[in-house]
Amino acid sequence: MVITKTKEGTSLTLVIEGRLDTTTAPQLESELKSNIDGVDKLVLEFSSLEYISSAGLRVLLVAQKIMNKQGSMVIRNVNEDVMDIFDVTGFADILTIE
């Protein structure tokens, strides 16, 4: 997995490429932990995300809970396989997907 980070003022965009699973989820979690303070708009760009497992969902849930308190979180360009997982797990209703 590759994470590309862009920070502009209080807006943070993370482009995530590859797989968000047991092996890679800790990488996203630590990236968020070290950058999320003071952010009021978090954008996760998923166009190059191949798939997500529950380890990845856990990190998204933590991020969503933090952003519910301090601003907003948007997930962009979710592919069909990842969307299936969001639908099956009810995450489609928790997350803001554009």
Add this chain to the structure above:
Amino acid sequence: MKELTIAATVENIQTVTDFVNEQLEAIGCPMKAQTQIDIAIDELFGNIVHYAYHPEVGAATVRVEVEEEPLAVRISFIDHGISYDPLARDDPDVTLSAEEREIGGLGIYMVKKIMDNISYEYKDGQNILRILKKI
């Protein structure tokens, strides 16, 4: 039938995924089914890594069998760690809000939804979890 016996570590999830994908590609498995199987491997082998032998490291066997007419793949995950039936727990409530959500049980729930069959057996000191995916 092909099987791989390997140490149950996070690093080896990729090795297991590659081993299974090689056989899926050999039978012309569509990408979507392969992605779903890869997710199931992350969940099920990942569970063995985290819980079966904790805090020790033990071995796990992943067996791949191809069934024909109709074409399907059966994958068995076998460990000899503590006895644990992941299918015995209730499904999580997937209608709760972010604040009310707990992540426990979500992985196995996903696997149930994206595979065509899942079964568990404890036999001869081994946890045997089998999934079936129609191709």
